[in-house]
Amino acid sequence: MNRFFPWVLLTVLALVFLLIFVGYPILGVLARSFIGEGGGLSLDGFATFMTRGRYLEALMNTMILGVVVTCTCTIVGVFLAFVVARYEVPFSNVIMLLPLSVLIIPELISAQSWVMVFGNNGLVTNLFDAIGLEFPRFYGWFGLVYVMTLTFYVHIFLAALAALRGVDHSLEEAGQSLGTAPLPTYLRVVFPTIMPAVLSSGLIVFTLVVGNFAISIALAQRVALLSVMTYQSFISELGGNPTMQSTLATVSILLVAAVLFIQKRYLAKRNYQMVAGRTPPRIRLRGWKSIVVSGLAGLIILLSLLPALVVLVGSFTVSRGPVLYWGQFTLEHYQRIWTFNMPVIVNSLKFASLATVLGVTFATLVSYLLIKKRTALSPAVDYLLLLPLTISGTVLGIALAQGFNSGPVVLTGTAMLMVLAMMVRRLPFGVRNASSNLHNISNSLEEASVSLGVPPMRSVRNVVLPLMAPGIAAAAILTWVTTVAELSASVVIYQAGQETLPIQIFRLISSDLMARASAFGVINMIIILVPVFVGIKVMKVRLFSS
Structure with a gap:
């Protein structure tokens, strides 16, 4: 008994800590969303949420943004993973720095750097103004999707790369030996095999987008989003409604929990395992194919690492209020x-x-x-x-x-x-x-x-x-x-x-x-x-x- 006692006691202490500092606060938010202004049980918060167009708009925008960014991240991440896994590209060592770029460049700094380039007083915006052209507005949907894609696609890139490296090359050879062209073989054999890994990381991206605050608060502006609206409701000094704060938080919790539930159910039914096999050889591309593939991959890498350079240069740039005088240090x-x-x-x-x-x-x-x-x-x-x-x-x-x-x-x-x-x-x-x-x-x-x-x-x-x-x-x-x-x-x-x-x-x-x-x-x-x-x-x- 003495042998197991310390572990049972430590498990109890860990559980108590989690109950106090994780379970209790979250349960409190959920409970307060069912309490009305009089202190009794009420669904007024949810009724307000369902009848006020602004709240429903924020929920719909959040879901749309999550789906769109997940799709764009999947396209970019799978493409780059496929290039790294199957082709010899000149900057493969640089590509492996991409996961580190996510750590080194926080979301807020990434958003800030792109605002400095494409914002109202951004470098590119001012260049367009100088030549008499109007640069499209960066704030809103385009900026959100653009910055979030470059921020979160690395999650799918890592998962897809690991899955592609684990695919048995004999499966592709078998398909092509039956007369199937390489592209249909990839679509019918390879991509279904890596789909669980891609979907799992894609749903993680969705939850990150839904709960994102740093990029949303910097770029959303006229786009109503749950994360921003929840924050604004909490800090509001005039007419702040504790019930609505908790209701918005509860809706966010339920949305992400539903996505995680779907992820678990889907992946439980689709699990592919390679018993044995060999990694496909990497191919050296030549001609226009090499230029196109290397160019696209290089552009993704450049855009991923560019925020660090922009922020570094901006930190030494002369400014007067919001105006930056590029070239003056x-x-x-x-x-x-x-x-x-x-x-x-x-x-x-x-x-x-x-x-x-x-x-x-x-x-x-x-x-x-x-x-x-x-x-x-x-x-x-x-x-x-x-x-x-x-x-x-x-x-x-x-x-x-x-x-x-x-x-x-x-x-x-x-x-x-x-x-x-x-x-x-x-x-x-x-x-x-x-x-x-x-x-x-x-x-x-x-x-x-x-x-x-x-x-x-x-x-x-x-x-x-x-x-x-x-x-x-x-x-x-x-x-x-x-x-x-x-x-x-x-x-x-x-x-x-x-x-x-x-x-x-x-x-x-x-x-x-x-x-x-x-x-x-x-x-x-x-x-x-x-x-x-x-x-x-x-x-x-x-x-x-x-």
Whole structure:
């Protein structure tokens, strides 16, 4: 009994933590959506949602945007994965930097950079004005689809690339030996085989688009979206309706939960496995085919990495209010940060560090409990860990702010709530990476240590943790870079003096001060890039192995 007692106790403690800081806030949001202004049970919030055209428009726009961006990401991601897997292209090493670009260039900075290029005072817009032409309006549907596609297609690219590399080449050879041309063979044999992986990552893209706040708030403007409307309802000082805040959040939760349910049901019926096989050889294209394929792939890569360059140049560009004088350079923006805004950088480092340490510690413990020491409570822990995936960061921030605004534990307005929001939001990804190699660690190693008289906890520390080190390191790096870039949850709960780099960038973009925002963006990317570089080059961490 003593042998199993610590693991049962730790599972109970993990479950209690998740119930308090994940289950309780989300359940509170759901419950408050059924409470009327008089305090009793009511469906007034949902009735208002269904009868006010603006709310229904936001729901419809959100679903349309999710579907359209998922389709465009699928086209771009599958095309690039197919090129990398099947053809020899001159910049294949650069292509593998694309997953890192998603980490290094946060969503808000990506949106900011494209506004600096195509916005009302953008570089390209001003060039068109100089020659007497009117550049099409970037804000709205076009800008949303364009920026979100370049931001999220990497998820499908990675899944499709892994699936294509696992396809048995003999299947294609068999099809072509029967007289079928290569293109029909790909459509009938290869693509159905990789479809589960593409669909799984595509539905992840859909949930990311539905819950996206950073790009939506920067580019939506006249396009009503649920994420933006939920945020605006929460911060409204005049006529703010707590019931509608919770109702909008509930609708967002139900929408994403429905998509995840469909994903699970569909993939359960379509699971293809390759028993054995060989990877298809890569072909060297020649002539016009090489030019077209390499040109399209190169354009995708260039557009993916361009935001970092735009923000870097913008941070040194002279500006007067919203107007940037391209070609004139200055250090003024960095000098202002050094003189007036160092606390913002300190806040980002402090909050992200605490969230990373706490999150990775908890993720390591929970991953071990779920895989090696399962109990009757493990399914409940597993389910609660998935809840942050079903809600957007904005909804999570609202849930935490409302849940801990009163009662025995009051955290609203404190720095601890900022840290908790960052930690809870990234817990599912931390657990996934921390457990990436745990399945390959034999139980006999730990059992041998215990049989020699070493206590269970010490056996885990001396035997299991060193073997888990690669997964833990990957979890720490990914948790760090995503918490440093966190905006959607923190922007609804921060108080004066708690501003982080993403919040400051968001405020400057809202004020059209793009050059100053760029300087903060460069600092944000440097803070993200340093641990990624150290992890990959020095510690040899494989960030995307899981």
